[in-house]
Amino acid sequence: MRDLRIGIIGVGVMGADHAERVVRRISGARLVAVSDPDLPRATTLAESLGSSSAPAAGTGDGDAIRVIEDPLALIGNAEVDAVIIASPGFAHAEQLMACLEHGKPVLCEKPLTMDTESSLRVVEAEHKLGRQLIQVGFMRRFDPEYAALKQLLDSGELGRTLLLHNVHRNKTVPESFRSEMIVRDSLVHEVDVARWLFDDEIARITVRAPKPTGLVADGVLDPQLAVFEMASGAIADVEVFVNFQVGYEVRCEAVAEKGSATIGLGVDVLTRRAGHWGGAVPDDYRARFGTAYDIEVQRWVDATARGEIDGPTAWDGYAAAAVCTAGVQSLQEGRPVEVEMARRSEVLG
Structure with a gap:
């Protein structure tokens, strides 16, 4: 061919x-x-x-x-x-x-x-x-670490998955990156991760923001904290901080009935020199997810x-859009918002 x-x-x-x-x-x-x-x-x-x-x-x-x-x-x-x-x-x-x-x-x-x-x-x-x-x-569904986590959770070895804890941090973003974009362009990845790992829809979302970092333009709410309530009753939380200054950092911890599993710790290369120990934090997503x-x-x-x-x-894209639409509303109104979606069976048969 x-x-x-x-x-x-x-x-x-x-x-x-x-x-x-x-x-x-x-x-x-x-x-x-x-x-x-x-x-x-x-x-x-x-x-x-x-x-x-x-x-x-x-x-x-x-x-x-x-x-x-x-x-x-x-x-x-x-x-x-x-x-x-x-x-x-x-x-x-x-x-x-x-x-x-x-x-x-x-x-x-x-x-x-x-x-x-x-x-x-x-x-x-x-x-x-x-x-x-x-x-x-x-x-992220194709990342070896995320794929291994999905395989572990689906195996049932840890029992039912109860909670997800997520961290999503960028070093910097352009000044044009506003509060709503943090939801639609950054948090959207964790929306898909939660739906995929739980194999479930997000029924309700709450997005709140603390006092913002002083390194952003007036009116930009960064960082943000989101809570997803799944249809099954499971919960995921996400910290999104797109002007973190340090580098690009993505982590996910799944907490289940019989244990937990964490990815994104960045411990593959750990150095000790000149009285210090540690590793490198990549500047952007292309290094982490290449x-x-x-x-x-x-x-x-x-x-x-x-x-x-x-x-x-396309359905996954639609579901993520529905969650992010509710997320922007939650951020603006300071309250939990129900996710409104068409029934999959009615759309796709």
């Missing part, structure tokens, strides 16, 4: 990282086109990767990568078999609908869309096609070749 021909929409930090990944580390795929409003950035990336000298991976044989200004034109291009969407969230709904219209498999970075209603429309449109084309980029992204994209490519998806679905 020929390589899957991939087009990438949005080549900012995440999209450029995916482009380099497809070219250099993913087998069975070839990057053929990119699209971004910043044409010089897209052109520079396409030229640098298209002239790569790594023939064993993707376009590394020197194939030209096209720059297509209009993202909808990229989706409709006959030379593009599948699409990675790494554009801003506000553009996702239109681009996802175009992928469905053209029958193009798509790996969409979170969020699926910016609100519950448009996410549900995407789910319904995909369902009408009679086949799944959308995979959502919740890459392997997870590699696994995610490779499995997406392999599944697409089989006519399947192998990861979080």
Whole structure:
């Protein structure tokens, strides 16, 4: 079979990282086109990767990568078999609908869309096609540590899982990263983690904020503390702090009837020198979850070749959007908010 021909929409930090990944580390795929409003950035990336000298991976044989200004034109291009969407969230709904219209498999970075209603429309449109084309980029499911934790909890060795404790800290974020974005763009990962590890829906969410750090703009509530109440009665809590200053840190502890398990401690390399001991804290998510992204994209490519998806679905993206919508309301109103979702059986049959 020929390589899957991939087009990438949005080549900012995440999209450029995916482009380099497809070219250099993913087998069975070839990057053929990119699209971004910043044409010089897209052109520079396409030229640098298209002239790569790594023939064993993707376009590394020197194939030209096209720059297509209009993202909808990229989706409709006959030379593009599948699409990675790494554009801003506000553009996702239109681009996802175009992928469905053209029958193009798509790996969409979170969020699926910016609100519950448009996410549900995407789910319904995909369902009408009679086949799944959308995979959502919740890459933590592919991280070896998270995967091992999931396997342990599912084995029943520790009994029923009762609690999850999560920490999600970034070194810094842009000044444009406002309070609501902390919920929709950061906390959303823990929303998916909780749903996945518990295999259950979040019924109620509470998001509160202490006195904010003095290192953010006026009006930004950072850090935040969220509590998820699962439909089964289990509970998860999350600390999100996106201007932590130290580095990128993600931890998860599951507490069960017969024990607990913790991941993300960063103890794989521990040094002792000059009267100190410790290890390194990465600057951003690409270092911590680089392997997870590699696994995610490779499995997406392999599944697409089989006519399947192998990861979080459009429904998972819709569920996360519903929880985050309730989370923003909780943050604004200072109270628990019930998560309003359509019944899965009524939407998907």
